Each structure stands twice: as C-alpha cells, then as structure tokens.
Amino acid sequence: MSRIGVFVCHCGENISRTVDVERVARAAEKISGVAYACDYKYMCSDPGQNLLKKAVSEHNLDGIVVAACSPRMHEKTFRKAADAAGLNPYLVEMANIREHCSWVHEDKEEATAKATEIVTMLVERVKMNRKLQPITVPVTKRALIIGGGIAGIQAALDIADCGHQVVLVERDPSIGGHMAQLSETFPTLDCSQCIMTPKMVDAANHPNITLHTYSEVENVEGYIGNFQVTIRKKARSVDMDKCTGCGVCMAKCPQKKIPNAFDKNLGMRSAIYVPFPQAVPNTPVIDRENCTWFKSGKCGVCQKVCGPGAVDFTQEDQLIVESIGAIVVATGFELYSINEKPKGSAIKGYGEFGHGKIPDVIDGMTFERLASASGPTGGKIVRPSDGKEPKQIVFVQCVGSRAREKGISYCSKICCMYTAKHTMLYHHKVHDGQAYVFFMDARTPGKGYDEFWRRSIEEEQAVYIRGAVSRLYEKGDKIVVMGSDISLGIQVEIEADMVVLATAVQPRTGAELLAQKLGISYDGYNFYSEAHAKLRPVECATAGVYLAGACQGPKDIPDTVSQASAAAAKVMTLFSKDKLEREPIVAKVREAGCVACFYCKKVCPYGAVEEKEIRDRQGNLIKVVAYVNPGVCGGCGTCQATCPSKSVELDGYTDEQIIAQIEAL
Amino acid sequence: MPTKNLLNYSYYPGCSLHASGKEYDESTKELFKSLRIGLKEVPDWICCGATPAHNVDELLSLSLCAKNLELSEQVEGDLAVACAACFSRLKTAQHKLEESDEKRKQVAYALDAELAIDKPVKHLLEILAKDYGLERLGEAVKNPLAGLKVACYYGCLLTRPADVPQLDCAEAPTIMERVITAAGAEAVSWSHRLECCGANFTLSRPGVVINLSGQILESARRAGADCIMVACPLCHANLDIRQKEIEEAGDTIYNLPVLYMTQLLALATGAAPSKLGFDSMIVSPLPLLKEKNLL
Numbered sequence: 004m005s006r007i008g009v010f011v012c013h014c015g016e017n018i019s020r021t022v023d024v025e026r027v028a029r030a031a032e033k034i035s036g037v038a039y040a041c042d043y044k045y046m047c048s049d050p051g052q053n054l055l056k057k058a059v060s061e062h063n064l065d066g067i068v069v070a071a072c073s074p075r076m077h078e079k080t081f082r083k084a085a086d087a088a089g090l091n092p093y094l095v096e097m098a099n100i101r102e103h104c105s106w107v108h109e110d111k112e113e114a115t116a117k118a119t120e121i122v123t124m125l126v127e128r129v130k131m132n133r134k135l136q137p138i139t140v141p142v143t144k145r146a147l148i149i150g151g152g153i154a155g156i157q158a159a160l161d162i163a164d165c166g167h168q169v170v171l172v173e174r175d176p177s178i179g180g181h182m183a184q185l186s187e188t189f190p191t192l193d194c195s196q197c198i199m200t201p202k203m204v205d206a207a208n209h210p211n212i213t214l215h216t217y218s219e220v221e222n223v224e225g226y227i228g229n230f231q232v233t234i235r236k237k238a239r240s241v242d243m244d245k246c247t248g249c250g251v252c253m254a255k256c257p258q259k260k261i262p263n264a265f266d267k268n269l270g271m272r273s274a275i276y277v278p279f280p281q282a283v284p285n286t287p288v289i290d291r292e293n294c295t296w297f298k299s300g301k302c303g304v305c306q307k308v309c310g311p312g313a314v315d316f317t318q319e320d321q322l323i324v325e326s327i328g329a330i331v332v333a334t335g336f337e338l339y340s341i342n343e344k345p346k347g348s349a350i351k352g353y354g355e356f357g358h359g360k361i362p363d364v365i366d367g368m369t370f371e372r373l374a375s376a377s378g379p380t381g382g383k384i385v386r387p388s389d390g391k392e393p394k395q396i397v398f399v400q401c402v403g404s405r406a407r408e409k410g411i412s413y414c415s416k417i418c419c420m421y422t423a424k425h426t427m428l429y430h431h432k433v434h435d436g437q438a439y440v441f442f443m444d445a446r447t448p449g450k451g452y453d454e455f456w457r458r459s460i461e462e463e464q465a466v467y468i469r470g471a472v473s474r475l476y477e478k479g480d481k482i483v484v485m486g487s488d489i490s491l492g493i494q495v496e497i498e499a500d501m502v503v504l505a506t507a508v509q510p511r512t513g514a515e516l517l518a519q520k521l522g523i524s525y526d527g528y529n530f531y532s533e534a535h536a537k538l539r540p541v542e543c544a545t546a547g548v549y550l551a552g553a554c555q556g557p558k559d560i561p562d563t564v565s566q567a568s569a570a571a572a573k574v575m576t577l578f579s580k581d582k583l584e585r586e587p588i589v590a591k592v593r594e595a596g597c598v599a600c601f602y603c604k605k606v607c608p609y610g611a612v613e614e615k616e617i618r619d620r621q622g623n624l625i626k627v628v629a630y631v632n633p634g635v636c637g638g639c640g641t642c643q644a645t646c647p648s649k650s651v652e653l654d655g656y657t658d659e660q661i662i663a664q665i666e667a668l
Numbered sequence: 669m670p671t672k673n674l675l676n677y678s679y680y681p682g683c684s685l686h687a688s689g690k691e692y693d694e695s696t697k698e699l700f701k702s703l704r705i706g707l708k709e710v711p712d713w714i715c716c717g718a719t720p721a722h723n724v725d726e727l728l729s730l731s732l733c734a735k736n737l738e739l740s741e742q743v744e745g746d747l748a749v750a751c752a753a754c755f756s757r758l759k760t761a762q763h764k765l766e767e768s769d770e771k772r773k774q775v776a777y778a779l780d781a782e783l784a785i786d787k788p789v790k791h792l793l794e795i796l797a798k799d800y801g802l803e804r805l806g807e808a809v810k811n812p813l814a815g816l817k818v819a820c821y822y823g824c825l826l827t828r829p830a831d832v833p834q835l836d837c838a839e840a841p842t843i844m845e846r847v848i849t850a851a852g853a854e855a856v857s858w859s860h861r862l863e864c865c866g867a868n869f870t871l872s873r874p875g876v877v878i879n880l881s882g883q884i885l886e887s888a889r890r891a892g893a894d895c896i897m898v899a900c901p902l903c904h905a906n907l908d909i910r911q912k913e914i915e916e917a918g919d920t921i922y923n924l925p926v927l928y929m930t931q932l933l934a935l936a937t938g939a940a941p942s943k944l945g946f947d948s949m950i951v952s953p954l955p956l957l958k959e960k961n962l963l
C-alpha cells in the first residue's frame with residue numbers, strides 16, 4: 004500500500020480564487036493510498052517546502068503529488084526538496100491545477116471538481132513511479148566551432164581563454180566572415196578591419212585553438228560530451244608549414260583576371276590567391292578551376308618561384324577525425340540576390356528591378372567594398388560601370404525583407420542601420436552628392452542607434468522618403484527610380500547615378516544540409532532554431548549543440564558577439580564537470596518485444612535510437628533491436644507513441660501509468 | 669477545301685471588341701483562321717462588368733463572370749479571351765470563387781444555378797505561345813516581319829496580380845516578345861512595358877492619361893521602336909486615340925502606330941491586310957508597313 008502525500012497550493016490567489024483548495028485537499032485524503040494531504044498559500048516558498056520535507060519523515064511518505072503550477076515552473080524545486088528529505092526525487096509529480104484549471108475556468112464548483120480529478124490522476128501515476136538515478140556521461144573537453152566569422156572567432160577565443168581546447172573550422176581560405184568585408188561599422192563608425200583583424204590573429208595564434216581553414220564538417224556522430232566529428236580539409240595545393248606568406252607566387256601567376264568574390268567581383272585576383280591582404284592564415288590557396296596547371300598541365304610558375312618550395316600540385320583532400328564535447332554553430336548568413344531567381348526557390352525575385360542586370364544597381368555589401376579603404380577602389384565610391392563618381396545615389400531598404408508577397412516576411416534587422424551608415428560614408432566622400440533613402444520604417448532600437456539614424460538626416464543631409472520603389476530602369480547612363488512617397492501621397496521619380504539595395508539577410512545556401520548532419524532543427528527559411536525563443540536562446544534542442552551569430556537569425560555585430568559569448572559560457576558550463584548528469588526520464592527498449600521495424604529511429608527528433616546487435620556467446624547474430632542512447636534521448640516519448648509492438652517506453656510515462664490515470668477519471 | 673482545325677476554342681470577345689476594339693476582333697479571327705485554330709463565339713455572352721462592377725459591387729462582378737463561364741460551357745474548347753481586362757476579370761472571379769466557399773454560395777444564389785466555372789480561361793498569348801507553340805507559329809509565318817522594331821506593351825493586367833493570371837513572370841514577362849519574334853520582328857528592350865497607361869481615367873481625368881501614356885510613348889521612342897504592340901483595347905485607345913493630344917502637351921511628334929498583336933501576327937501569317945482594320949487606326953500604320961515592305 005502506497006503512502007502518498009498531496010500538497011495543494013493556493014498560489015496566492017491565482018489558484019484559490021477559482022478552486023476551493025481546501026476541499027481538494029480533503030478529497031485527496033480520501034483517495035486510496037494517500038497518507039497525508041494539506042493546502043498552503045505558497046508551496047514553493049521556504050515554509051512551503053519545509054512543510055513538504057517534514058511530512059515526508061513524519062508520515063513516512065513514498066510518493067508526492069504537488070497540486071500547483073506547471074511542472075515547467077517548479078517540478079525541479081519540489082524534486083530537490085524531496086531529495087533533501089531523503090525521498091527519491093523522481094517519486095514527485097506535479098498536478099497542474101493552475102494553467103490547466105484555475106486560469107482557464109470561471110465556475111468555482113466545476114473548477115474544484117476538475118482540480119480534484121487532476122490530483123486523483125496524478126496520485127494513480129505516482130503509485131507506479133520508479134526510483135530513478137540521474138544518468139552520467141563522460142565529457143570530452145574540446146569544443147568544435149563551425150564558421151570563422153566574428154561569431155565563431157569570439158566563441159573560440161572565450162572558450163580557449165578559459166583553458167579548453169577549441170577546433171575552429173572555416174569553409175573559406177581565411178577566417179573573418181562578413182565583418183572582414185565591412186568598411187566602417189555602426190553605431191560608432193570604427194573601421195571594421197581595425198577591430199576585426201587583431202581578433203583573427205589572436206584566434207590563429209592561440210595555443211588552445213586548432214584552426215582548419217578551407218575545411219568543412221563532413222560527418223558528425225555521437226552525442227553531448229562525446230561527438231566524433233570528421234572534417235574535410237580541402238586541398239590547398241600549398242603546404243601550410245612551408246609557406247612563409249611572401250606572396251611571390253601571386254605576383255607571378257599569369258591568371259590575374261579572376262573576379263574576387265571577397266570584393267564582390269569588383270576587383271581581380273590571381274589563380275593562386277589569398278582573398279584579401281590581411282587574410283588569416285596568410286597562406287594562399289590555388290583555385291583549381293581557374294589554374295592553368297590544373298586545366299592544361301602547363302605553367303607551374305608559382306611552384307618555380309616559391310623559395311621554400313611550398314606549392315604542391317599533388318595535395319589531396321584530407322579527412323581528420325576529432326573527438327569533441329560540444330559544438331557551436333556559427334555559419335552566418337548570405338545576402339539575398341535580386342538576380343534571376345534560382346530554380347525551385349520559393350522567393351519570387353525582382354523582375355521590376357531588372358533581375359540584377361543593371362550594372363550600377365548594387366547591394367549593400369558591394370557598397371561596403373567600394374567604401375572600404377582596403378577595397379578594390381581604395382575607398383573611392385564610384386560606379387562599377389564607368390568608374391564615375393555618383394552624384395545622386397538612391398538607397399532602397401527592405402529589398403526582399405518584410406515582403407510576404409515575395410516570399411520573405413521577416414525583418415532583416417540590420418539594413419536600417421547600415422543604410423544610415425552608407426548615407427554617412429557617402430556624404431563624407433562625395434561632398435556635393437545627394438543621397439536618398441526609400442524606407443518603410445526606421446527600425447533602430449539599440450544603444451545609440453536611433454541617434455545614429457537621426458544624424459544621417461540632420462547632419463549628413465540624407466533625404467528619407469517613406470515609400471516603396473516600384474521599378475528601376477536605365478535611361479541613358481542614369482537609372483530611373485520610380486517610387487511612392489506615402490507621406491505626401493505622391494509618386495516620385497529620381498534619376499540616379501547609382502542605386503544601392505539593402506537586400507535581405509538569408510541563411511546560407513545549404514544551411515539545412517549542415518543542420519541534418521548535426522541533427523538540429525531549422526525554421527521555414529532554414530535559420531537554425533534555438534531551444535526556446537526567450538529562455539534558451541543559444542542552445543539547440545539537440546543537447547551539446549549551441550548557436551552563435553546570424554545563422555540563427557539576422558543580427559548585427561553587437562548581438563552576434565553577445566550571443567557568441569553566451570554560447571561559449573554554455574560550453575564552459577558543460578566543461579566545468581568531468582561527468583555530465585542528465586535527467587533519467589528517457590526511453591527504454593524492451594528487447595524481447597522489439598521487432599526491429601525501427602519506426603522509432605525514423606521518428607525520434609533527437610536521433611537517439613541506434614541499431615543494436617544481440618549475439619550469442621559464440622558471436623552469432625541472434626537479432627537486431629532498437630537501442631535508445633540515454634545520453635541523447637530528450638524524453639519526448641514520440642517513439643513510445645509510434646512503436647507498433649509497444650516495446651519502448653518512457654520512464655514515468657509508461658502505458659500502464661497513463662492507463663491508470665485515465666481509469667482514475 | 670475545308671481543312672480540319674488543329675485546335676478548337678470557345679471565344680469570349682467582350683464588349684470592346686464589338687466596338688472601339690473591332691480591329692482586335694477581326695484580326696484575331698483572321699489570325700486564327702490562318703493558323704487553323706477554331707474559334708466559336710459563346711452564344712449570348714454578357715459584359716464582364718469591367719472596372720465599374722468590381723469597384724462598386726464585388727458580388728455583381730463575380731456573378732457576371734460566373735454567368736459568362738457558365739454560358740461558355742455550351743461551346744467546346746477552353747475559353748479564349750483577347751481583351752486583357754476581360755481576361756483579368758474572368759481569372760480573378762475563378763480565383764476568388766475557388767478561395768471562398770462563402771462567395772461561391774452567394775454567387776450561386778444570385779445566379780439561381782449550380783456554379784459551372786471551371787473551364788480553363790486562356791489569353792490569346794497563352795494559346796499562341798503554349799498550346800499552339802512558338803515553333804508551329806514560326807512555321808506558319810509567310811510574310812516575316814523582318815526589320816520591324818516592336819515595343820511589346822503589357823500594361824497592368826496581363827500578368828498581374830502575380831498569383832491570378834499566371835501567364836508569365838509578373839514583373840519581367842517575355843511572352844509577347846517571344847511571340848512577336850517568332851513572327852520575324854525585332855522586340856526592343858524598353859523600360860515602360862508594364863507601366864499603367866492611365867486606363868479608365870481617360871474619361872474622368874484625361875490629364876492622368878496624357879501623363880502616363882506620354883511616358884510610355886516617350887520610353888518606346890527612346891528605345892528606337894517603330895511601333896507599339898498591345899493586347900488590350902483600353903491601352904490601345906489611350907496610346908492611339910490620345911496620341912495627338914499627348915504630342916501637343918509635350919510639344920513633340922511621336923507618330924508611333926499602336927497595333928494589336930493579332931494585327932501584326934495575322935499580317936505575318938498571310939492574312940489580307942484589308943481585313944485587319946489598319947485604316948481605322950488614328951495613327952496610321954500604313955506608311956510604316958509600306959516602308960518595311962510588309963504590305
């Protein structure tokens with residue numbers, strides 16, 4: 004016979020206003036197996052918890068039901084209290100009579116009856132609860148960071164400074180990401196290179212950071228604390244140990260007319276190249292598609308001129324396997340391109356802007372390269388078509404963003420601010436020029452942000468026109484911008500020399516493929532999803548994987564850096580112990596019943612189900628069954644609901660318990 | 669010698685094509701005859717309601733279109749529509765009625781009949797470019813429009829709103845250009861292909877039309893076009909009939925003939941020019957067509 008204690012909470016008046024808590028307690032006393040019941044104003048308070056602890060020993064309780072708020076709120080609180088009183092914490096359950104009862108009902112009679120039923124159900128469930136012990140798993144204290152933009156670099160430095168090993172994987176030949184391409188940065192206009200390049204160097208020189216550039220994550224196995232990650236180091240064709248970064252190879256390479264993507268194709272590079280002079284590492288790569296040697300077997304000039312003999316045409320891709328305890332994903336974003344829409348894309352494209360075919364209609368990042376002192380024009384703002392200085396420049400905000408009819412409904416968050424910055428940079432460089440901005444709203448929340456935007460209007464003479472642009476077309480060497488000014492209710496036309504489009508921030512092409520490798524979820528646009536929008540903003544639902552920067556949603560640098568440091572703090576919390584304790588509410592497979600259909604494996608959102616071979620003593624295979632890795636299982640119960648042979652069950656939520664609950668009704 | 673038709677359609681000309689846009693109707697029939705496409709007018713068709721109906725009473729507009737669709741069931745073949753506005757109204761009605769049970773019920777009640785609105789509605793361009801096919805069209809050309817620089821003008825309704833007509837890309841369509849180049853003409857690249865001509869304001873506020881249609885003529889001239897090709901009787905009226913006034917207002921001379929696409933295509937496929945209504949246009953295309961040796 005069970006000896007269960009029932010504790011009914013008033014929650015101030017939150018519950019007692021609509022539920023007669025005293026009557027619920029009296030009714031609970033009468034349920035068979037209940038040894039003690041009481042009610043109290045605030046069960047979660049110190050006196051409330053003491054009440055519970057005292058009752059455990061005085062009434063020799065072997066199970067507890069707290070009838071109060073949602074288990075999400077205080078299950079942990081009461082389990083800890085029970086533990087302190089010497090009762091296994093997993094023998095405590097919450098009966099939710101607040102969110103599920105008092106808050107949603109008005110009639111006190113009915114609400115009281117319902118609260119009593121909820122309590123009865125939970126009593127029946129607790130009777131069958133087992134004592135559970137937390138699961139412990141070992142932790143490998145080495146972090147993997149995917150993506151070497153400002154987010155990845157910041158997270159890597161924080162974790163490495165704390166004394167842990169970090170493996171930083173970057174897809175491009177250099178780390179730096181988009182921030183390395185920016186000219187000056189809002190809201191203070193400090194030069195991006197000056198604040199970024201020292202961090203890049205720090206990351207490369209840090210004794211605890213192993214840098215793999217020109218590399219990608221090939222495969223991920225394992226679970227929190229114990230990942231096995233395969234990294235593909237793409238063939239650089241240059242030996243990183245021998246290369247001194249002298250740059251003779253690049254100077255002598257005859258293939259010099261290759262558009263440099265880092266400069267948004269405004270500048271040219273050679274076939275053996277570093278994307279920009281401050282690249283980290285300063286070791287070139289050979290772009291094999293454009294190299295004469297790889298195309299026709301002739302040339303080889305770089306190899307001949309390289310003093311230390313670092314150029315190696317025979318290099319091949321290398322696969323490295325690393326043991327990893329935690330993963331930070333920091334793969335950043337991409338800008339929406341108004342060019343002809345890619346096949347199969349849900350986004351409609353901008354035929355009215357000429358599908359990107361007008362040469363002096365550029366995007367914001369191209370403007371950054373034009374304005375950058377280290378850019379292809381040395382910081383001169385000129386038209387890509389003819390090199391002339393634009394005297395009338397039009398900026399268009401929200402291109403792609405906030406355009407449900409085009410396929411993207413979210414706000415890209417950074418464009419209002421960088422467009423204001425662009426008008427300033429323009430005004431600083433072209434004194435007799437005029438900048439116009441078409442905008443929907445100015446969204447400038449942030450410290451010093453609205454002041455910055457006002458400055459672009461009040462001090463830097465930018466003319467803001469509230470309204471949309473309907474068409475861009477060429478007229479001679481001008482671009483006619485047709486739009487509306489909704490404040491004046493008129494149509495406007497501006498003959499511009501150059502047009503800059505603030506195009507939407509989008510996830511990386513193929514972001515979903517990396518997510519599938521990692522087993523993390525992503526939203527309808529392919530931005531990676533956090534576990535909880537408010538309370539767990541840097542963790543993925545998948546244990547041991549964290550998010551930093553624009554891969555999770557549009558973000559500026561301050562937000563990116565904050566999130567990166569937060570992700571690093573989460574990783575350090577994980578690494579602070581040698582073993583990891585996890586909630587034991589996990590699924591278990593009854594191997595005798597398992598028919599190896601592996602439906603559970605297909606439906607498990609955490610990737611926790613593995614195939615396990617059962618062999619006899621001679622090593623002959625008897626059968627294959629499902630096995631739930633307790634380190635990975637999230638305790639959602641999806642497998643239990645799916646299993647056709649009823650062979651997998653969640654501790655604390657067995658079929659027997661659920662049926663007992665229903666029968667108690 | 670009666671030859672079998674390659675394709676057959678029911679045909680909804682709409683009011684304009686029996687009045688100010690007569691040349692559009694006549695040239696459509698001539699063109700389809702020479703392409704061996706059967707065209708049978710829907711008996712007792714009524715006005716689609718045009719702008720006045722849908723501006724004032726949506727139910728009226730939907731009911732008029734639903735009635736026409738129902739009537740069209742008497743004739744075999746998908747419903748061919750020439751006028752861009754009728755096309756837009758009929759497609760919009762189908763779209764709205766498909767989306768809303770409530771509206772379907774109201775219209776069925778108004779018509780006092782089961783709704784029969786599922787017949788595919790096709791603009792002539794769609795029939796020529798997709799059903800008939802550009803290759804076959806090219807083969808049917810006997811009198812190629814070589815050397816003729818055409819500014820293809822879509823106006824507002826042929827491709828928009830994006831999810832209704834679905835004739836081609838809403839903002840950067842090419843269907844008119846593809847059709848006319850198949851007939852040997854040169855399609856110029858120009859900026860005002862999709863701008864509004866001023867439409868119905870031609871009666872209430874002609875100043876608007878003078879301005880908007882003026883920009884279209886200006887843009888076509890800038891691109892070096894010999895003529896403008898249209899697929900809408902109202903666009904035609906604004907660009908052709910108002911051209912003199914526009915010239916006066918802008919103190920310039922355009923002398924740009926505005927032709928229905930079917931006039932040009934019928935000419936190319938060997939129809940007799942006398943049957944194509946060239947002499948009833950305000951800006952006469954005859955000197956141009958003569959100059960290009962097309963007559």
Ligand SMILES: Cc1cc2nc3c(=O)[nH]c(=O)nc-3n(C[C@H](O)[C@H](O)[C@H](O)COP(=O)(O)OP(=O)(O)OC[C@H]3O[C@@H](n4cnc5c(N)ncnc54)[C@H](O)[C@@H]3O)c2cc1C
Binds near residue numbers: 337551558560
């Ligand atoms: C035009 C423009 C102007 C801006 N101006 C400002 C400004 O003035 N102030 C400001 O605060 N913010 C500004 N921003 C925003 C700023 O650029 C971002 O906040 C910042 O770059 C986000 O950093 P990130 O590391 O998350 O992403 P990114 O900079 O995109 O870096 C991601 C990195 O991950 C790498 N990567 C991607 N996929 C993989 C993969 N599968 N494997 C390995 N590596 C991968 C990429 O190569 C890249 O190096 C601007 C943005 C734009 C577009």
Ligand code: SF4
Binds near residue numbers: 012044048
């Ligand atoms: S335990 Fe829950 S219901 Fe009780 S006082 Fe705390 S919050 Fe309120």
Ligand code: SF4
Binds near residue numbers: 638640
């Ligand atoms: S309970 Fe959920 S997480 Fe655990 S194995 Fe089953 S489906 Fe996977």
